[in-house]
Amino acid sequence: METYIIIIIPLLAGYLLDLIFGDPEGLPHPVRLFGSLISFAEKQLNKGKFRFIKGMLMVLVLCSATFFCFYFLIHFMLSHSVPVYFLFATAFVYYALANKGLIAEGKQVFDALKYQGLEAGRKRLSRIVGRDTSNLDSQQIRVAVLETMSENLSDGVIAPLFFYFIAGIPGMLTYKMINTMDSMVGYRNDRYEYFGKFAARLDDVANFIPARITTILMLLVTFSLRGWRFVLQYGHQHKSPNAGYPEAALAGILDVQFGGPNVYHGILVDKPIIGSNNREIKHEEFQTVSSINQSVCLLMVLSMAIYFFQL
Numbered sequence: 001m002e003t004y005i006i007i008i009i010p011l012l013a014g015y016l017l018d019l020i021f022g023d024p025e026g027l028p029h030p031v032r033l034f035g036s037l038i039s040f041a042e043k044q045l046n047k048g049k050f051r052f053i054k055g056m057l058m059v060l061v062l063c064s065a066t067f068f069c070f071y072f073l074i075h076f077m078l079s080h081s082v083p084v085y086f087l088f089a090t091a092f093v094y095y096a097l098a099n100k101g102l103i104a105e106g107k108q109v110f111d112a113l114k115y116q117g118l119e120a121g122r123k124r125l126s127r128i129v130g131r132d133t134s135n136l137d138s139q140q141i142r143v144a145v146l147e148t149m150s151e152n153l154s155d156g157v158i159a160p161l162f163f164y165f166i167a168g169i170p171g172m173l174t175y176k177m178i179n180t181m182d183s184m185v186g187y188r189n190d191r192y193e194y195f196g197k198f199a200a201r202l203d204d205v206a207n208f209i210p211a212r213i214t215t216i217l218m219l220l221v222t223f224s225l226r227g228w229r230f231v232l233q234y235g236h237q238h239k240s241p242n243a244g245y246p247e248a249a250l251a252g253i254l255d256v257q258f259g260g261p262n263v264y265h266g267i268l269v270d271k272p273i274i275g276s277n278n279r280e281i282k283h284e285e286f287q288t289v290s291s292i293n294q295s296v297c298l299l300m301v302l303s304m305a306i307y308f309f310q311l
Contacts, residue, residue: 004308006078009086011164011308014093015301019294022100030095030173034180037062042185046195055195059181059202066177070170089169096164096172098156099297103290106145110286113141132263142281146289147258150218150250151243153293155179158217159210161300165307178206204241211242214296218249221295227252230275237272244274251275253292254285 023029041062045054070092077085105128113121121141122133129144136144159179163171182203185196215235219227230252231245238244251258251274258274 004311006082006085007168007308008305010089010093010169011161011301011305013086013090014097015297017090017094018097018100020100021094022104023098030092031176031180034062034066034177035184038181038184042195046185046191051194052197055185056198059178059199062181063174063177063202067167067170067174070173074169092169092173093164096160096176097297098152098160099293102149102152102156103293106149107286107290109141109145110283113138114283130264131269139280143256143258144262145286146250146254146256146281147247149289149293150214150246153218153296154207154211154214154242154246157293157297158214158300159207161297161304162210162213163206165304175206178203207242211245213300215245215249217296217299218246218253218292221299222253222292224249224253226255234272234274237274239269239271244272248274250289250292254281254288255279256281 038058041058045051045058074085074089077088109121109124109128112124118138118141121138122136125136125141125144126133129148131144133141133144160172160175163175167174178199181199182196185192186200186203187193187196215231219231227249230248234248234251235245238247247258255277256275257278259271260273261270263269
């Protein structure tokens, strides 16, 4: 069987499943298993001396186990039952993508804020961000949603696709393990400062190229010259080596202001200001952002499919 068929069919089928169904909460999900493994390892290792070394070992063991587990499963299925491989690979492309779920969560925050009030918006926002939402006003809530959507368009959509491009299902799921570890232990606080440092730095490295691909695609689908200017002016100012670029792109596309101080896990973080037009973000603008996310995801998938088809 042609190599491009083995790669393209799960890619397109998994993309369509995510586009149609999103991430139903009742289904088992590999990221939940990853989270359980990380939680177990953290409780066993994150104590006593040499916490950085222990955290690094956790990362290396879990990432290696994830990659080789999926590598051998894929090759076993291709050798014994190609139809089973297609079902398996399609399912995990679907699981690894979070585009529709990201858009749905963001829309629910905007809708809760508009139709149920400020407190409902704060509560709904707390499901998708790490910052303290208890004192945010309506503008800050909308800004938080849009910042999260731009950053997670990279982390939850383009990065998994990028690692599928370079290493198939094993690469895609290994990236999800890295990203899950960062989201669980990659914090600068007393508990995780040393234990989670390696996970956080590895996540920075893994997302370096995907964040910039995401930014370029966002600007291509919107033809935004202001977006390019914002990226060049503000993208590198963010504390994260990656998040500032897609955030700056979206701020430029919409001509709004992002950034500013926020409380994360009890710590005040003063994020750099992106943009100067501190105008009110309208409820209706969420549809524009949703369309950008959908267009970027589709363009990435089609570009990959065309590339593999021509091999």
